């Protein structure tokens with residue numbers, strides 16, 4: 001079990017949608033946010049269903065207008081996942097969302113700071129036992145009007161940090177805001193400190209984790225398109241989670257939020273923070289030795305296995321004999337390719353040698369069969385029954401292998417056997 005920073009725990013949800021715990025000994029949860037308008041009830045419900053089906057533990061919706069909180073009354077009874085109302089500028093939206101039956105509120109100290117208004121929201125949440133996330137986003141937290149004065153007063157506290165000024169403002173604002181909650185004896189709190197700068201996110205969450213024992217919601221805000229946003233998000237979140245900081249996560253992309261859920265879950269699986277659901281797929285990047293259309297094969301395999309296989313079977317799709325046997329040994333089901341054909345293994349045992357056009361179906365059939373065997377107790381995940389003997393690269397993998405081995409087949413086969 002990986003080290004986790006000890007924190008308080010809050011619960012989001014109810015008997016009907018289920019209860020997700022955040023912090024303490026709870027597994028790290030994955031959140032996302034709908035991309036469509038909340039007032040568009042049918043579309044919003046459909047999007048929430050889609051995100052829950054993708055594996056989201058909690059879904060957040062924006063409620064900028066009264067028509068959005070009105071819509072919540074009709075949306076909430078139709079969904080089966082805890083819903084968070086994301087509130088900015090208008091504290092009334094928080095009160096209306098609570099009245100509608102939402103499961104958690106997100107407040108931004110940067111735009112709802114009036115103490116009386118915040119107290120009203122706290123009291124309403126207290127009565128219904130709802131948690132509140134305090135989200136001190138970099139973009140909205142820095143108070144423009146007194147920025148220079150605050151920097152002078154507080155900058156020295158973090159003068160050794162690369163983000164000293166911002167950290168000082170964030171922490172000070174957070175402390176001030178928390179005072180309002182503590183005065184009301186309210187502690188069902190989750191904190192986030194998102195930034196567009198991954199290094200600032202690391203430093204902010206690290207400093208907050210040292211000062212407060214509230215659970216932390218990790219995220220890099222406005223990470224951008226998925227193509228670059230993945231690295232921007234996963235580097236700081238992975239760093240923090242690997243050091244035990246973080247209790248719930250949201251990856252944010254300028255794209256379909258289903259990707260946020262999928263990548264958030266994959267991050268947690270990779271760090272051993274959640275037991276994997278569904279197939280773990282490894283595949284080679286291909287190189288000049290490849291003799292099948294591996295990229296298409298990998299995408300087809302990924303899509304089909306995600307639809308059909310529920311157990312965390314490890315599947316390897318490898319391009320050739322160089323790394324094929326080694327990776328296949330560590331996988332439950334594996335294929336490595338030769339000249340327009342592939343050899344399939346199940347836990348080290350060779351089960352098929354098929355032409356390229358039959359690889360996908362043959363591999364899927366073996367995965368289905370293997371899953372059935374595991375379910376019936378006839379096989380165990382991760383067990384290796386026999387060592388893989390490298391195939392004959394000319395005979396079994398196809399006569400074109402001489403192109404790969406550049407006329408030096410014996411040397412290549414020797415390298416593979418020794419694993420170098």
Ligand code: SF4
Pocket residue numbers: 284285286287288289290318319320321322323324
């Ligand atoms: S397994 Fe073979 S084809 Fe794939 S990257 Fe390695 S050497 Fe290249």
